[in-house]
Structures are given as structure tokens and as C-alpha cells.
Amino acid sequence: MDDNKVIRQLIRVNLELEGFEVVTAADGAECLEVVHQVRPDVVTLDVVMPRLDGVRTAARLRADPRTRELPIAVVSACTPYEVDAAFDAGADVFLSKPFEPAELVALVRQLVERRGACGGAASSRTVLGVGGESESSAQAESAG
DSSP states (O other): OHHHHHHHHHHHHHHHHTTOEEEEESSHHHHHHHHHHHOOSEEEEOSSOSSSOHHHHHHHHHHSTTTTTOOEEEEEOOOHHHHHHHHHHTOSEEEESSOOHHHHHHHHHHHHHHHHHTTSOTTOOEEEEESSOOSSOHHHHHTO
């Protein structure tokens, strides 16, 4: 768990330094609740999570007409089988842990720009980071 907290903090800090608003959810089940309240531009998912893993979360996001086009980045250390499963479930990109912070920022920026070009809200730059325990309540973070 400590490693997950460090990675989550690394993701959050690097994206916030680049001007993104970052909202977190503890797992896939919470993600499915929060995504409709926050309406993020990108979702980052870990594969291994309690209650609902990243692969099943991606599949559910793709099955919902409201989130079907939402860009999904899987950021995880997993097997080639899990990478394939994530893409089969609808993930747009995969970033393997460990990663360079600049890689993450570039990947998220690319997904946000692609969403803006496809009719999404280009001025909004919100990322929903999902995985492990969230540092604080997603609802409290989205209120600001």
C-alpha cells in the first residue's frame, strides 16, 4: 500500500504542477459514482484495486453512454495479459509503472487535447485518478 500511496502522490503532484485539477477515487466502484459528479476529461486507472478492478471499471465506463467516449489511461505494473485485457475493455493508453513523470503528463495532455478536438470541454482539465486509497474525499475535492 505504501508504494501505491507514493505513486498516487507522484501522479497528483505532477499533474497539478501542469495545471490539471486532480480528483481521486479509492477504487473502481467509487470511480463509477464520482465520474458522473465530476465529469473529468480523463480517467487514470490502476489495474489492481479492491472491490472493482481497473479492467472491469474501464469496461463499465465504455458500456455507459454517458462515459463511452471518456479517455481512459491505465497506469499500472501488470502482466502482458492484464495489459491486453485493459485494451480489450476499452483503455485508450497504457503507462507501465515505474514511469517518468514527464511521460504521464504528456500522455494525459494528449488525451485531454484529443477529447477537446472531439467536442469535449477543451477548457476543462480535470483528471480522475483511481487506485488504492484516496487521500481525501473525491466529493470534497470536486467542490472547489
